[in-house]
Amino acid sequence: MSTRRIEKLSKLFQVEVGNCIEKLGFRAFVTVTYVELSPDLKNAKVFLSIIDKNPEAVFEQIKKRKHEIFEMLKARKLSLKFFPHIEFHFDKSGEYTQKIDKLLEKI
Numbered sequence: 001m002s003t004r005r006i007e008k009l010s011k012l013f014q015v016e017v018g019n020c021i022e023k024l025g026f027r028a029f030v031t032v033t034y035v036e037l038s039p040d041l042k043n044a045k046v047f048l049s050i051i052d053k054n055p056e057a058v059f060e061q062i063k064k065r066k067h068e069i070f071e072m073l074k075a076r077k078l079s080l081k082f083f084p085h086i087e088f089h090f091d092k093s094g095e096y097t098q099k100i101d102k103l104l105e106k107i
Contacts, residue, residue, distance in 0.1 A: 010035045010044075012078070017046055017086075020072040024065060028052030033091045037084060044084040047091040059090050 018032040029051040036045040050058050062069075070086055 006037050006039065006041070009041065009080075010037050013037065013044055013046070013073075013084075016073055016076060016078070017069065020069045021048075021062065023072065024062075024068065026058055026061065028055065028058040030058065030062070033093070041080070042082070042084055044086050045089055046086055047089045049091045049093070056090070059088070063088050 013035040014032045017035065018030075021030050021032070031049045032046060033049045034047040036047070037043070048059065048062065052058050066086060066088065070083065073086075074083055
């Protein structure tokens, strides 16, 4: 599978998973920051950035509703032979950036 196709599908999944999470109505601000597809397209790692008072709790809720998100993606009739197994990961890069910014302000 060409890397260009994998990149295009990753971007497509990033948008579509984001739309599905938005439709589920979480009160937190959830962003799909990156989707990493395996070369055989059987696995997708979805990285989420969550802004909320308790982002870990929101992340757990999203993981519990993974099946609903998967079914919503299948209903969108994307032109794929099969859908990858979705695995959610908590993206802490935003928190890391804020921590670095605070350290730089102290200097």
